Amino acid sequence: MIKNSETIDEFLAHASADVEKAVRAAAAAEIMPRFRRLAAHEVDEKSGPHDLVTDADREAERQLTEALGALLPDSVVVGEETVHADPASYEAIRGEAPVWIVDPVDGTRQFVRGEDGFCTLVALAQGGVVHASWTYAAARDQLATAVRGHGAFLDGQRLFAGPPEPGRDLTVATSHPDFTTDEQKHALLALRTGGIAPRPCGSAGLEYLAVARGELDAVAFSWEAAWDHAAGLLLVEEAGGAHLTRAREPFRVTGGNTLPFTAARDTATARRIAGLLAGEEG
Structure with a gap:
């Protein structure tokens, strides 16, 4: 839990592992039990047939909202499904409070089709600056993390994109x-x-x-x-x-x-x- 005068960087120094646990727990409880087991009544359309939402999206976002809010009590959570229900809640991204930006199931169409190309996305931002992020591909058991100024990692291994090989498209x-x-x-x-x-x-x-x-x-x-x-x-x-x-x-x-x-x-x-x-x- 963040302390009174603590900065986001100081919070991340001791709480990143807790965020990872929260992301993994939400996926284990609400996403993976529904993977390749979705019933018709668990899938809805939002704006059209290409914009889907499932019970996994809703319940994982609910769990993440509770867990992340508890880790950082003065923060707010901006989640895809919450914003769909209340568009005005998106404005919190432009405020000064720390904000958790959450996509509980990114790649919902793939998830609905039973493909493993989906993930859970969480970012922590303040004042328009993203300070840390977690990308968890639960079906592939891959977790990528990044903290501003401290590098990007996939399952603990440092990531370096590097330039493309010359001479190819x-x-x-x-x-x-x-x-x-x-x-x-x-x-x-x-x-x-x-x-x-x-x-x-x-x-x-x-x-x-x-x-x-x-x-x-x-x-x-x-x-x-x-x-x-x-x-x-x-x-x-x-x-x-x-x-x-x-x-x-x-x-x-x-x-x-x-x-x-x-x-x-x-x-x-x-x-x-x-x-x-x-x-x-x-």
């Missing part, structure tokens, strides 16, 4: 153009050019992890929801990568970004992709 996971505005679709279509190999994205959290591991060169996304991006962007940064919007500015979790944006395994690749998204060649 850059693989970029992208938002589906059909689910964007016309302007964003036009920007994403610019990635269909020589030297770039775009492909549809899966779970955003796992795509960020692939960038941090150096297995994927970049992502290009057209939506801002902080629960999808906060954890992964810090993971990429701490692995040596970079992120830029179409306006050539770093992505802000507080919003107001010029979309689409990219996160990449090194600065040069981020600049290359951001330039293409902006309609430039370089």
